[in-house]
Amino acid sequence: MDRAPGLSVRLKLTLSYAGFLMLAGALLLATVWVFLLRYVPEVIYFPPSSTPPGTFEPFGPPFVPDRSDLLRAFGPKAAAVLAFLLVFGLGGGWILAGSMLAPLTRIKNATRLVANGSLSHRIEMEGRRDEFRELADAFDAMLARLEAHDAEQQRFAANASHELRTPLAITQTLLDVARNDSNHDTGELVDRLHFINTRAIDLTEAMLLLSRANQRSFNRDYVDLSLIAEEATETLLPLAEKGGLTIETSGDIAPTIGSHALLLQMTTNLVHNAIVHNVPEQGTVWVTTSLRPKTVVLIVENTGEKLSTQFVSTIVEPFQRGTGRIRNSHAGVGLGLAIVRSITQAHDGTLTLAPRAAGGLRVTVRLPAAPPHTARSRSGEPPHGPAGE
Template sequence: MRRRPGMSARLKLTLSYAAVVLVSGLLLLAAVGLYLLRYVPDVQIPYIDFRVPNRSDLIRAFVPVASVVMVVLLALGLGGGWLLAGRMLAPLERIGDAARLAAQGSLSHRIALPGPRDEFRDLADVFDSMLEQLEAHVAEQQRFAANASHELRTPLAISQTLLEVARDDPERDVDALIARLQEVNARAIDLTEALLLLSRADRRAFTREIVDLSLLAEGAVEALVPLADRRGVAVEVGGAPAPVLGSSTLLPQLVTNLVLNAIVHNLPSGGAVAVRTHSMPHAVALVVENTGELLPAHRVATLVEPFQRGAERTRSDDHAGAGLGLAIVDRITQAHGGTLVLTPRTDGGLIVTVWLPHPYPVEPSA
């Protein structure tokens, strides 16, 4: 049902200001009438040289003047209220204009409200901050969508090429074609599942419960030991219990991604991975350190972006990945109120530290 348009906020404020002025004037006149005129007798006071006005005389002289004063006060209340309301609501109009532009898709506009800090200035600053975050988030999502479409197009294009070649070459090995198609299809499925997991972490729609990162680390290492052995990577795990309040589905994925990346992005032979957990009074930490190639700082800063791979790998790699490992780790960490820190090792490799809030923080003693 469509609502009928009502009075504007400016008109409401104007009427409110005028009503306050009018009521104040009436109260003042009432005070004069009650506390002053009642002491003047309403009888003729005899004097020889001049006539002393009584109460009725004063009322007859006072009422017309009071009426004119009330009209003037009403006009001043309406006019002044309209001007004051306009000045007071001007910041809201600027915020409303910015909101309309944002609704139309323009997120680059900023209010930048001048003047001293007050409630309107705080509201405008919060709105500008929200627009800035929305603009950054939309830009990131657009980059992500473009990268995702490119990554998903690749296995589909490979499958189409393989099928076209097989159609034009009746003598082609069918078993090899099926194996290759199965490999391409498996990678497409892995990429799709990674995208869904990343979207779930962004929504933060999960049930929270107590999860021990040290147990997750031991489980991830145990599951990935065969891969590490094939690659000649020694994996070490240890540390203190590290309980956190989070998702029992997303946190194991976080740990598994970190250990898998550390194994895959390592030296060709003789590599090492160390997985440790720490518990602090207010936070817990998961540290995954691996050997590998030298990583410059500018390259490390891009590793958490979607589809950024830490090293060049051939398509024959059995864990080529989709370039979403650290991106998923970063999103899961943020969804749990934590921080992801990447530090390059001086002799090659990477140290990845995940800081998460402790579910039972210890207050410092006085």
């Protein structure tokens, strides 16, 4: 947006300081006039001289100034004082304003560097905390988040390009082999192409879902996490039975506000991840829900190999895959936990991952609990407020 040029903040502060100093000087001189000079009489009366007639007075009668004499003496001095205060106020105000605005200059220079694409620069304002230092610290924190987000997006773009290029390259190789070998089994070729194409579609849909969650472009309704957990486990029960696993679901009603489709996808990803990353036989997956005073909690645990804390802290990154899968055909596209994290954040919740001492992983999702009147309105009672509309 183009704006007309104006006075700098430093000049405005300088004029403000000088104007305030001039006003204070004028008020001081006015105080001198009101409480001192105004009481000097216009004409001073002298009593008759006691000198005998005919006696010569060499110096004449004594001189006593009246109000007009004092005004003639006071006026030029007051004007000189005001002129001095003006010069002193302008000079001192300019220096003082420059000193006060020096941190703002550093923030301005840092902003220009950011505008040119440098996210690694930090202001690192020294000194005790004040308004400018709080602003500089907030700006540094914002830059740190932007730099981390930018790096994450670059890694995601590079990994996504690699993941999408792989099935396309395999497809191209299979087609080249089929074209050069007329006796190749077309049925096997079609099956392999179908499998590769399905994985490419799954990857594309997962990235679209991740983008949708990050943008928070969804409607929010009353959702019960306990029902969603039951739906997700019923859907994935055949996969668990195929791997010889047991799924145990328990817990209380866990009402929250959000997207049923996204929360179902989040829970399905967690349960699927717990099934795939498990022991080959006689493993267990635990899915529990609970209601706290202000939050609802979904916990998904599974048996499996022992994991380190450092490894667990990295598996929420996109395209990071763990080990110990019971079936290679259900390896996924590497976005399961990344989607879970994005959906959780989009619902103003928190995601916590911790290794189990006996092996496996414990994933805890905490979401804001739905207001009680929302739950009542969904249970058949008259709605109260906007949530029941």
